[in-house]
Amino acid sequence: MIGSGNVATHMALALYKAGLNITAVFSRNISNAEYLASKVEAKATDRLKDIPNDADLYLVSVKDSAVAAVAKNLELNENIVAHTAGAISQDVLKPASKNYGVFYPLQTFSKNKELNFNEIPLCIEAANRQTEDHLMDLAKKISGRVYSINEEQRQILHVAAVFVSNFTNYMFHLAEDITSHHKIDPEILRPLIRETVHKLQHMSAYHAQTGPAARGDENTMNKHLELLRQFPELKEVYKMMSEAIMKRH
Amino acid sequence: MIGSGNVATHMALALYKAGLNITAVFSRNISNAEYLASKVEAKATDRLKDIPNDADLYLVSVKDSAVAAVAKNLELNENIVAHTAGAISQDVLKPASKNYGVFYPLQTFSKNKELNFNEIPLCIEAANRQTEDHLMDLAKKISGRVYSINEEQRQILHVAAVFVSNFTNYMFHLAEDITSHHKIDPEILRPLIRETVHKLQHMSAYHAQTGPAARGDENTMNKHLELLRQFPELKEVYKMMSEAIMKRH
Numbered sequence: 207m208i209g210s211g212n213v214a215t216h217m218a219l220a221l222y223k224a225g226l227n228i229t230a231v232f233s234r235n236i237s238n239a240e241y242l243a244s245k246v247e248a249k250a251t252d253r254l255k256d257i258p259n260d261a262d263l264y265l266v267s268v269k270d271s272a273v274a275a276v277a278k279n280l281e282l283n284e285n286i287v288a289h290t291a292g293a294i295s296q297d298v299l300k301p302a303s304k305n306y307g308v309f310y311p312l313q314t315f316s317k318n319k320e321l322n323f324n325e326i327p328l329c330i331e332a333a334n335r336q337t338e339d340h341l342m343d344l345a346k347k348i349s350g351r352v353y354s355i356n357e358e359q360r361q362i363l364h365v366a367a368v369f370v371s372n373f374t375n376y377m378f379h380l381a382e383d384i385t386s387h388h389k390i391d392p393e394i395l396r397p398l399i400r401e402t403v404h405k406l407q408h409m410s411a412y413h414a415q416t417g418p419a420a421r422g423d424e425n426t427m428n429k430h431l432e433l434l435r436q437f438p439e440l441k442e443v444y445k446m447m448s449e450a451i452m453k454r455h
Numbered sequence: 456m457i458g459s460g461n462v463a464t465h466m467a468l469a470l471y472k473a474g475l476n477i478t479a480v481f482s483r484n485i486s487n488a489e490y491l492a493s494k495v496e497a498k499a500t501d502r503l504k505d506i507p508n509d510a511d512l513y514l515v516s517v518k519d520s521a522v523a524a525v526a527k528n529l530e531l532n533e534n535i536v537a538h539t540a541g542a543i544s545q546d547v548l549k550p551a552s553k554n555y556g557v558f559y560p561l562q563t564f565s566k567n568k569e570l571n572f573n574e575i576p577l578c579i580e581a582a583n584r585q586t587e588d589h590l591m592d593l594a595k596k597i598s599g600r601v602y603s604i605n606e607e608q609r610q611i612l613h614v615a616a617v618f619v620s621n622f623t624n625y626m627f628h629l630a631e632d633i634t635s636h637h638k639i640d641p642e643i644l645r646p647l648i649r650e651t652v653h654k655l656q657h658m659s660a661y662h663a664q665t666g667p668a669a670r671g672d673e674n675t676m677n678k679h680l681e682l683l684r685q686f687p688e689l690k691e692v693y694k695m696m697s698e699a700i701m702k703r704h
Contacts, residue, residue, distance in 0.1 A: 372666030
């Protein structure tokens with residue numbers, strides 16, 4: 207396992223729990239490497255030269271900007287190497303081995319927040335059939351949702367994930383802001399949030415759209431903008447989102 | 456029950472199931488009134504003059520723009536009247552009775568989508584103590600989450616609901632659009648959406664924020680904008696959201 211961040215940690219633990227043997231954990235920061243290594247009975251190192259040369263798979267789970275540099279410094283012969291990034295081409299791994307691919311978990315990972323890995327979609331891509339088969343087999347050992355996808359699809363999923371997770375979370379953040387400011391516990395919004403998501407099991411988001419913008423209720427929208435007058439950030443988001451929703455509906 | 460739309464229907468059914476006696480259902484459209492009335496063993500009418508004058512409560516659950524007009528046409532003596540709207544002042548009910556208030560369910564309602572009413576926050580407000588007590592008691596019969604709130608808080612909650620439900624759903628809609636366009640089943644995003652919401656049980660949305668904008672990753676953001684070049688609507692939302700998140704983080 208090359209890396210010791212959120213994704214590397216969750217991934218290493220999932221593989222370890224599935225009975226896989228993780229031989230070593232690399233991190234530029236040796237204490238991070240040691241911490242993760244201790245949890246998965248692996249050897250820790252902060253030097254790429256020192257990682258074992260006989261592993262079946264080298265998983266590169268470092269920040270996007272470091273993947274290519276790591277690949278250039280790996281000497282793998284023909285061992286399989288895969289990265290876990292959503293937005294990076296698999297081809298950056300070419301310098302390390304001819305058997306390369308992608309092992310991308312479509313999920314949001316936080317430190318200290320356990321996840322049921324079996325529910326996490328794993329998106330697999332590879333430079334050749336043999337590598338793909340190997341990565342698919344491995345993926346199926348830790349997840350019930352394994353997909354073979356191509357690079358364009360993976361990159362589109364990475365953008366889509368920004369919309370449904372990062373931007374959505376920002377909406378929650380803005381709502382927390384304004385409720386807290388008015389001495390309301392944001393907890394009261396939780397059932398509504400849950401139902402908004404739950405609805406998607408029964409209808410498309412297009413058909414699930416409700417609210418003043420979707421029904422063109424200018425009266426309510428103007429009232430809302432008036433209520434938001436002291437919150438320029440929320441006001442701007444409100445305007446833009448409402449205009450976009452009105453256009454669609 | 457005055458009204459026969461989504462909120463009126465869910466509310467009437469919840470009250471009926473809790474053992475309350477619904478005497479009549481009013482709707483301008485008699486067949487809508489009859490349909491709901493048949494489900495709750497009530498009498499149906501399309502004339503306000505014909506509703507019984509001895510009910511303990513008159514619940515006005517019509518569209519926002521019609522609440523005031525209904526109130527002016529009700530002759531209630533001192534019976535309690537309450538509306539179910541998030542954005543309308545309770546005072547519009549004054550012409551109907553001196554005992555008026557609000558019975559606002561903070562939830563998104565869709566036709567043919569059953570809800571566990573016990574989980575729905577009910578926000579109560581009233582012109583006087585006696586009316587508030589009556590509405591609180593009733594609310595507790597159908598929900599485990601009953602709140603006494605004032606008008607300003609209710610209106611803020613109504614705006615916050617637009618952010619966490621309508622705008623969030625629009626993010627899901629945009630993600631469905633772009634994934635479908637690339638022949639990817641949007642279903643693959645479901646576990647990520649669930650985890651995004653689930654995280655909020657463990658941390659504030661501010662602390663849960665991840666993604667390229669939160670970490671100032673210009674490289675990834677530029678790649679995403681490039682991927683979105685054929686989708687001006689998504690591109691505009693992406694830009695604006697990312698800028699706002701960057702400012703905050």
